[in-house]
Amino acid sequence: xxxxxxxxxxxxxxxxKDLESGKHxxxxxxxxxxxxxxxxxxxxxxxxxxxxxxxxxxGICNLRFDDTNPEKENIEYxxxxxxxxxxxxxxxxxxxxxxxxxxxxxxxxxQLIKLGKAYVDDQDAKTIKxxxxxxxxxxxxxxxxxxxxxxxxxxxxxxxxxxxKDGEKxxxxxxxxxxxxxxxRDPVLYRxxxxxxxxxxxxxxxxxxxxxxxxxxxxxxxITHSICTLEFEDHRPLYDWFLKQLKIxxxxxxxxxxxNLEYTIMxxxxxxxxxxxxxxxxxxxxxxxxxxxxxxxxxPPDAIREFIYSLGVGKNDGYASIEHLEYFVRKxxxxxxxxxxxxxxxxxxxIDNYDENKFEELEAKNNPEDDSLGFxxxxxxxxxxxxxxxxxxxxxKKYFRLSIGKEVRLLHAYYITCTHIEKDSxxxxxxxxxxxxxxxxxxxxxxxxxxxxxxxxxxxKHSINAKVKVYDKLFNKINPYDGDEKNDFIKHLNQxxxxxxxxxxxxxxxxxxxxxxxxxxVRKGYFKMDKDADKDNLVFxxxxxxxxxxxxxxx
RNA sequence: UGGGGGAUCGUUCAAUGGUAGGACACAUGGUUUUGGUCCAUGGGAUCGGGGUUCGACUCCCUGUCCCCCAGCCA
Numbered sequence: 100x101x102x103x104x105x106x107x108x109x110x111x112x113x114x115x116k117d118l119e120s121g122k123h124x125x126x127x128x129x130x131x132x133x134x135x136x137x138x139x140x141x142x143x144x145x146x147x148x149x150x151x152x153x154x155x156x157x158g159i160c161n162l163r164f165d166d167t168n169p170e171k172e173n174i175e176y177x178x179x180x181x182x183x184x185x186x187x188x189x190x191x192x193x194x195x196x197x198x199x200x201x202x203x204x205x206x207x208x209x210q211l212i213k214l215g216k217a218y219v220d221d222q223d224a225k226t227i228k229x230x231x232x233x234x235x236x237x238x239x240x241x242x243x244x245x246x247x248x249x250x251x252x253x254x255x256x257x258x259x260x261x262x263x264k265d266g267e268k269x270x271x272x273x274x275x276x277x278x279x280x281x282x283x284r285d286p287v288l289y290r291x292x293x294x295x296x297x298x299x300x301x302x303x304x305x306x307x308x309x310x311x312x313x314x315x316x317x318x319x320x321x322i323t324h325s326i327c328t329l330e331f332e333d334h335r336p337l338y339d340w341f342l343k344q345l346k347i348x349x350x351x352x353x354x355x356x357x358x359n360l361e362y363t364i365m366x367x368x369x370x371x372x373x374x375x376x377x378x379x380x381x382x383x384x385x386x387x388x389x390x391x392x393x394x395x396x397x398x399p400p401d402a403i404r405e406f407i408y409s410l411g412v413g414k415n416d417g418y419a420s421i422e423h424l425e426y427f428v429r430k431x432x433x434x435x436x437x438x439x440x441x442x443x444x445x446x447x448x449x450i451d452n453y454d455e456n457k458f459e460e461l462e463a464k465n466n467p468e469d470d471s472l473g474f475x476x477x478x479x480x481x482x483x484x485x486x487x488x489x490x491x492x493x494x495x496k497k498y499f500r501l502s503i504g505k506e507v508r509l510l511h512a513y514y515i516t517c518t519h520i521e522k523d524s525x526x527x528x529x530x531x532x533x534x535x536x537x538x539x540x541x542x543x544x545x546x547x548x549x550x551x552x553x554x555x556x557x558x559x560k561h562s563i564n565a566k567v568k569v570y571d572k573l574f575n576k577i578n579p580y581d582g583d584e585k586n587d588f589i590k591h592l593n594q595x596x597x598x599x600x601x602x603x604x605x606x607x608x609x610x611x612x613x614x615x616x617x618x619x620x621v622r623k624g625y626f627k628m629d630k631d632a633d634k635d636n637l638v639f640x641x642x643x644x645x646x647x648x649x650x651x652x653x654x
Numbered sequence: 655u656g657g658g659g660g661a662u663c664g665u666u667c668a669a670u671g672g673u674a675g676g677a678c679a680c681a682u683g684g685u686u687u688u689g690g691u692c693c694a695u696g697g698g699a700u701c702g703g704g705g706u707u708c709g710a711c712u713c714c715c716u717g718u719c720c721c722c723c724a725g726c727c728a
Contacts, residue, residue: 235656279657290726309728411667542687622688649689
């Protein structure tokens with residue numbers, strides 16, 4: 100991808116100006132996930148933006164774990180994030196950790212106390228909340244707000260030293276309890292948490308809050324542009340205030356609107372709920388909007404990147420459509436998948452004038468637009484399977500497929516004409532009898548005879564059994580939160596989001612199918628073998644179906 | 655009159671005082687050994703009302719609607 104031209108938005112406009120004015124020479128961005136869950140496609144936007152900008156300007160993008168809350172974070176999440184960012188195609192040096200800066204952050208806090216800009220508050224959480232005021236009423240100063248610097252220094256040291264229980268004291272910035280911006284009403288800087296941290300172990304029992312930590316992390320790493328989502332816009336005055344008080348290097352925070360995808364949710368907390376309550380199998384369930392879910396489903400990273408960059412970056416909130424994402428998935432897969440024939444809903448087709456014991460190895464192209472993907476042999480014989488819906492007894496005029504008396508092409512094989520059918524007692528078609536034209540081998544005729552329909556097939560005797568999983572949208576509503584209490588989104592879960600198809604027949608060449616490979620099941624869709632599948636249990640996930648303009652006619 | 659942000663085709667992003675454009679979606683036609691791909695064509699928008707200007711999506715005034723903020727989460 101050509102990142103120089105790929106990304107152009109209001110953020111790169113700002114960067115261009117900073118480069119022109121000489122404010123910066125080298126651009127440094129960062130992607131700062133909290134390791135408290137798996138990354139989702141919303142994070143992919145931030146990743147593509149931050150790493151993309153670094154690539155565009157020959158700069159650097161740090162991968163930094165914002166691991167300031169040990170109660171929710173763990174190493175499993177750290178590892179998944181590392182894997183997902185790399186899988187998306189971005190490279191980084193050793194990952195960085197906010198927890199590596201805990202000593203520095205502590206020292207800065209001491210400095211802030213010495214400046215008379217921070218104090219230890221003995222009020223409990225409930226009282227602090229009460230004193231904070233409301234959106235329309237200003238707050239009230241804490242009775243502990245005017246402690247001396249000396250006292251604050253000792254108290255803060257005692258907090259660090261473990262002399263108090265969780266929640267007994269906090270360190271707060273001394274800003275303005277009358278500020279119309281709630282974030283400026285003496286925000287908490289440190290809370291007491293006697294918790295085991297996955298990296299610093301038991302060294303600390305006080306942990307910094309986001310607002311305190313984030314600007315310091317950015318400053319320490321010499322980040323030039325700290326790009327975050329819109330909900331932090333209100334926090335920017337605080338971000339700026341801290342760095343100004345401390346007189347340290349001051350990155351610029353710029354906010355953009357986060358990515359929303361139709362029919363799904365992007366809250367890590369809520370995605371975790373879906374996992375914990377078994378609404379999905381795990382974080383990598385192919386129905387999840389997580390990077391690991393999309394990977395398991397078979398979405399190529401290139402397609403995800405192209406999708407993200409096609410969206411652009413702005414400050415409007417809105418929803419990206421599933422179709423838009425699927426367009427890029429199909430676009431990539433059309434070029435990069437091998438075609439094979441698979442029958443998902445089989446019915447027997449018998450070629451009455453073909454010898455019982457004969458079979459032929461016919462040559463088939465793996466990708467009609469790209470010879471470099473090679474050729475393969477498919478086995479043809481007297482008894483085949485075709486899709487049930489490729490035959491209709493009473494076909495409408497524009498139906499191009501098989502029906503009694505009509506001729507179609509079997510892809511890569513022969514022209515066949517249907518002569519008669521066999522049904523069971525309840526009228527279900529059990530066998531379709533045809534005759535083939537031996538002069539049409541390969542699927543074309545010298546006489547220029549026109550055959551409108553082409554259908555796929557597999558040889559019954561040579562076929563391989565498999566299972567297929569087809570996925571639909573996770574929720575029934577574009578915005579699962581719409582009009583409800585925040586936690587009612589569960590009731591909008593699509594109960595039919597997973598369909599298991601058991602009796603799938605694959606062409607014989609699939610005996611050597613690979614987990615790493617993308618396949619197009621001709622006329623059906625794109626598929627990839629599930630990570631838990633094996634030779635004895637072939638399971639394919641449908642990545643996305645093929646566009647189907649016939650379906651529109653039938654409606 | 656609490657603060658902050660936003661409003662352009664159905665969706666998403668452009669146009670930075672000078673012909674409102676692209677992509678997806680949709681529609682029509684063509685090509686085709688996938689009713690896929692590809693190609694061509696078409697319909698379709700500046701939140702409302704004033705103002706400044708030769709000229710306004712852009713600047714000013716005013717109104718309306720939407721999103722975010724009252725964690726010792728990030």
